[in-house]
Amino acid sequence: MKNFISVNDVADIDALVAKALDFKANPLTSQALGSNKRIGLLFLNPSMRTRLSTQIAAENLGMKVIVFNVGQDGWALEFEDEAIMSGNTVEHVKDAAPIMGKYFDVLGIRTFPSLQNKVDDYSELYINQFIKYAGIPVLSLESATLHPLQSLTDIITIRETFREKRKPKIVLTWAPHVKALPQCVANSFSQWINAWGESDFVITHPEDYELDEKFTKGASIELDQKKALKDADFVYVKNWSTYTDYGRIYCNDPSWMLTNDKLQLTNNAKVMHCLPVRRNVELSDEILDGANSVVTRQASNRVWAAQAVLHELLTNKLQ
Numbered sequence: 001m002k003n004f005i006s007v008n009d010v011a012d013i014d015a016l017v018a019k020a021l022d023f024k025a026n027p028l029t030s031q032a033l034g035s036n037k038r039i040g041l042l043f044l045n046p047s048m049r050t051r052l053s054t055q056i057a058a059e060n061l062g063m064k065v066i067v068f069n070v071g072q073d074g075w076a077l078e079f080e081d082e083a084i085m086s087g088n089t090v091e092h093v094k095d096a097a098p099i100m101g102k103y104f105d106v107l108g109i110r111t112f113p114s115l116q117n118k119v120d121d122y123s124e125l126y127i128n129q130f131i132k133y134a135g136i137p138v139l140s141l142e143s144a145t146l147h148p149l150q151s152l153t154d155i156i157t158i159r160e161t162f163r164e165k166r167k168p169k170i171v172l173t174w175a176p177h178v179k180a181l182p183q184c185v186a187n188s189f190s191q192w193i194n195a196w197g198e199s200d201f202v203i204t205h206p207e208d209y210e211l212d213e214k215f216t217k218g219a220s221i222e223l224d225q226k227k228a229l230k231d232a233d234f235v236y237v238k239n240w241s242t243y244t245d246y247g248r249i250y251c252n253d254p255s256w257m258l259t260n261d262k263l264q265l266t267n268n269a270k271v272m273h274c275l276p277v278r279r280n281v282e283l284s285d286e287i288l289d290g291a292n293s294v295v296t297r298q299a300s301n302r303v304w305a306a307q308a309v310l311h312e313l314l315t316n317k318l319q
């Protein structure tokens, strides 16, 4: 694995999940691999779980870690090639990234979409510019359209929670929110679950909230949430803003929020969410505090996902 930007960088999802679960059982088995290696974690946007879990994962592998809140503490970066930098941006990624490539062995980057310009966001300009100019492996800590460390964690959590021989039914359901949020968690979850191919996968959302087909192709789309939830083994709850008419809130119908009543339709489903979550807007207290929620387990698995991926990046780098 050269970079970790999407599921397309993964040769074998099940093998990566197995590696993560091995690290969960024995966190410190590969301390020598990362010794004398340094990772830089660049945040252009806020983060709690990704920031902490990736640091812990890197330390478990013996790496040194520097976290840099570029968005807050660094010079404002320019990403457009041939830009005339007479505005607010101070330093071009073309100048900054090669320096980071000298300071670090691996570079992690967290960016969000603007939700203003679909073409720009979906071109993944920021992360691609870092890949182009840093010259070292780049790890997505969530980008404009995808969140691969989250999705790997989600599959790890499903794998360790579901013990039956048959394929689980997994439902990704849209939920209400007060803000226009990125599509990245939903895109990425769809992309990974489809590539994994080990489930009956259904996506449910209000009309006009369809995601980019590039990620959802292979899933069944069911606009009736109650029908979709029937016999589900896992319900993944997430808000996203509209994709087609980009970055808008068309619906804020509170009846889309998952409640215990709706959970009755499922096969006693485990409920998942990437977090952070707005309680009693996106997900009810009764679900989050109830026995079916696995959100804390899911977030704790972020360490093992990051550790498995860093192990792959370091192993590839040493070859």
Ligand SMILES: NCCC[C@H](NC(=O)CCC(=O)O)C(=O)O
Pocket: 142, 179, 181, 182, 183, 184, 185, 239, 274, 275, 276, 278
């Ligand atoms: N890193 C995981 C999720 C990040 C982002 N959530 C947010 O921006 C929440 C903001 C708020 O609730 O105000 C999202 O949904 O894609």
Ligand SMILES: NC(=O)OP(=O)(O)O
Pocket: 046, 047, 048, 049, 050, 051, 142, 150, 274, 275, 276
């Ligand atoms: N789920 C997730 O990525 O959380 P943070 O935004 O806190 O990193």
